[in-house]
Amino acid sequence: MSFDTLIEKIIKTQNPTVVGLDPKLDYVPAYIKQKKFKKYGKTLEAAARAVFAFNKEIIDEIYDIVPAIKPQAAYYEMYGWQGVKALNKTIRYAQSRGMYVITDGKRNDIGATMEAYAAAHLGYTDVGGEILQSFGADALTVNGYLGTDGISPLLSLCRDYDKGIFVLVKTSNKSSGELQDLAFADGKTVYQTMGAMCEQWGAEAMGKLGYSSVGAVVGATYPEQLEQMRAELPTTFFLVPGYGAQGGGAAGVAKAFDKNGMGAIVNSSRAVMCAYQKEGCDEREFAKAARREVIRMKDDILSYLDRISLE
Amino acid sequence: MSFDTLIEKIIKTQNPTVVGLDPKLDYVPAYIKQKKFKKYGKTLEAAARAVFAFNKEIIDEIYDIVPAIKPQAAYYEMYGWQGVKALNKTIRYAQSRGMYVITDGKRNDIGATMEAYAAAHLGYTDVGGEILQSFGADALTVNGYLGTDGISPLLSLCRDYDKGIFVLVKTSNKSSGELQDLAFADGKTVYQTMGAMCEQWGAEAMGKLGYSSVGAVVGATYPEQLEQMRAELPTTFFLVPGYGAQGGGAAGVAKAFDKNGMGAIVNSSRAVMCAYQKEGCDEREFAKAARREVIRMKDDILSYLDRISLE
Numbered sequence: 366m367s368f369d370t371l372i373e374k375i376i377k378t379q380n381p382t383v384v385g386l387d388p389k390l391d392y393v394p395a396y397i398k399q400k401k402f403k404k405y406g407k408t409l410e411a412a413a414r415a416v417f418a419f420n421k422e423i424i425d426e427i428y429d430i431v432p433a434i435k436p437q438a439a440y441y442e443m444y445g446w447q448g449v450k451a452l453n454k455t456i457r458y459a460q461s462r463g464m465y466v467i468t469d470g471k472r473n474d475i476g477a478t479m480e481a482y483a484a485a486h487l488g489y490t491d492v493g494g495e496i497l498q499s500f501g502a503d504a505l506t507v508n509g510y511l512g513t514d515g516i517s518p519l520l521s522l523c524r525d526y527d528k529g530i531f532v533l534v535k536t537s538n539k540s541s542g543e544l545q546d547l548a549f550a551d552g553k554t555v556y557q558t559m560g561a562m563c564e565q566w567g568a569e570a571m572g573k574l575g576y577s578s579v580g581a582v583v584g585a586t587y588p589e590q591l592e593q594m595r596a597e598l599p600t601t602f603f604l605v606p607g608y609g610a611q612g613g614g615a616a617g618v619a620k621a622f623d624k625n626g627m628g629a630i631v632n633s634s635r636a637v638m639c640a641y642q643k644e645g646c647d648e649r650e651f652a653k654a655a656r657r658e659v660i661r662m663k664d665d666i667l668s669y670l671d672r673i674s675l676e
Numbered sequence: 677m678s679f680d681t682l683i684e685k686i687i688k689t690q691n692p693t694v695v696g697l698d699p700k701l702d703y704v705p706a707y708i709k710q711k712k713f714k715k716y717g718k719t720l721e722a723a724a725r726a727v728f729a730f731n732k733e734i735i736d737e738i739y740d741i742v743p744a745i746k747p748q749a750a751y752y753e754m755y756g757w758q759g760v761k762a763l764n765k766t767i768r769y770a771q772s773r774g775m776y777v778i779t780d781g782k783r784n785d786i787g788a789t790m791e792a793y794a795a796a797h798l799g800y801t802d803v804g805g806e807i808l809q810s811f812g813a814d815a816l817t818v819n820g821y822l823g824t825d826g827i828s829p830l831l832s833l834c835r836d837y838d839k840g841i842f843v844l845v846k847t848s849n850k851s852s853g854e855l856q857d858l859a860f861a862d863g864k865t866v867y868q869t870m871g872a873m874c875e876q877w878g879a880e881a882m883g884k885l886g887y888s889s890v891g892a893v894v895g896a897t898y899p900e901q902l903e904q905m906r907a908e909l910p911t912t913f914f915l916v917p918g919y920g921a922q923g924g925g926a927a928g929v930a931k932a933f934d935k936n937g938m939g940a941i942v943n944s945s946r947a948v949m950c951a952y953q954k955e956g957c958d959e960r961e962f963a964k965a966a967r968r969e970v971i972r973m974k975d976d977i978l979s980y981l982d983r984i985s986l987e
Binding site for chain 2: 387389390398402407408409411412437439440442443444445446448449450452453471472473474475476478479481482484485486490491492493494495497499500508509510511512513514515533536537538539540541542543544545547548549550555558559562
């Protein structure tokens, strides 16, 4: 349970990275878009189908060397319910290829409603006695502003169905400090306090490999805080956005890992999806360019880690 | 712009309440479910169609006396992309009946991604030069944990397209105080600080009727904080959940309003949707029972307000 499945995939691929699939239509090669526009017109349906075709080809090229993908819900919702259907297809397809899927939805709500989100994204839905799966990802990003009520409904799913959550602690964006860096009377910042809550929630859902089911999002763009959080939160697995396009470097990112090279997974989205644009290669080579970028990123990060193993 | 449209609808109906459409399948009368199960099997498609049929009939019964609905995204996502399609149809149908729609999604992310959420839920999406609408609600609930970057993309939509957002300030759930009530070194709590940020963000998007486009979610279950926030945030319009089923009473809720009975809209979800169960009437009367509960709620709240007017 918890992140054990993810950790095993990281060890097997010797690759602690996750590919963010945030497919704005601008990132999708023209030949794919034109094909769908021809068939479906310039519609949300066409956009959603272009997005899925793009994702599918990238997954086919990287599934053997990357443990996980992280689709960002916003970029699917942008294309309406049709886009959300493409999200569903992307999750299912990646899982069929053996990949671990983290839905980046940053969901949050009061307890009763969080139960519905938990059922939607990680669990099951009862329809007249039939137990059905809706989106069925392996992990979900969440926002802990509402406290324990908003997290509890997810913990039972983590325990019973081998799922995980990543709580926003210190985000990668420029203005993250406006609230997250403010210090309480006890001297602890908001992000430290949220981190401590992750450790507390996680204690109820520990895995066998040293980390709990309650992970934390800590941005690569703040290496000092990353190092501090790694020290303060020994059983919390980190999802680290902000590498590459957002400006986080491998030296900083390395601080997210423990001495065995465990405890974190680093995300890259745009640099992988748009590798073909940066390379300037034929757009039909987009998935192969994505694979090349994935390997470059992996080598970059591994050059700062001694090993990736359990001991 | 901003909440002016909503305020005008509140004045016209003399009703500062919003009906939350959070349609768990348990709330939907058996005869509706059976009809859909017969046609579509016990599937997500059947569930989603049952949910929309339920919503539609409630909207038909209340649109003339209630200014707004608030569909909660979680209860649609629970039924997969088919459920999300039902959310889309619900928004569109309510708007066709002249109602104001607040999508309760509590979305949050870094700037670039928040642009995608803004396009998805309030704005427009460019597909090969065609400008299309995805969900197109009038307002969206958001979580401000990421600071200004995560709010800015919404402000331009608020200004240009007459939209609004409600930022979580003090939520209605039991554990909301775990983070929100903690005090910083300057003595201000997290929720006060978030409230002050709402006033600041809102200054860039003021309406003509005294309130900005940046509203706040403040729970009916904490009347003292509601009173405090009303005093500290003079230009911030409140969305007040927690009345009724969650335990907030009309006397407490009245503290959310200014001296003219303006500045807030109170939500009720379960009590309206399940009024037929509480009444014990024929389930085919569910929408009429919803109307009766809406009127009871309105009268209850109005009994604590002197008037609802601009002056």
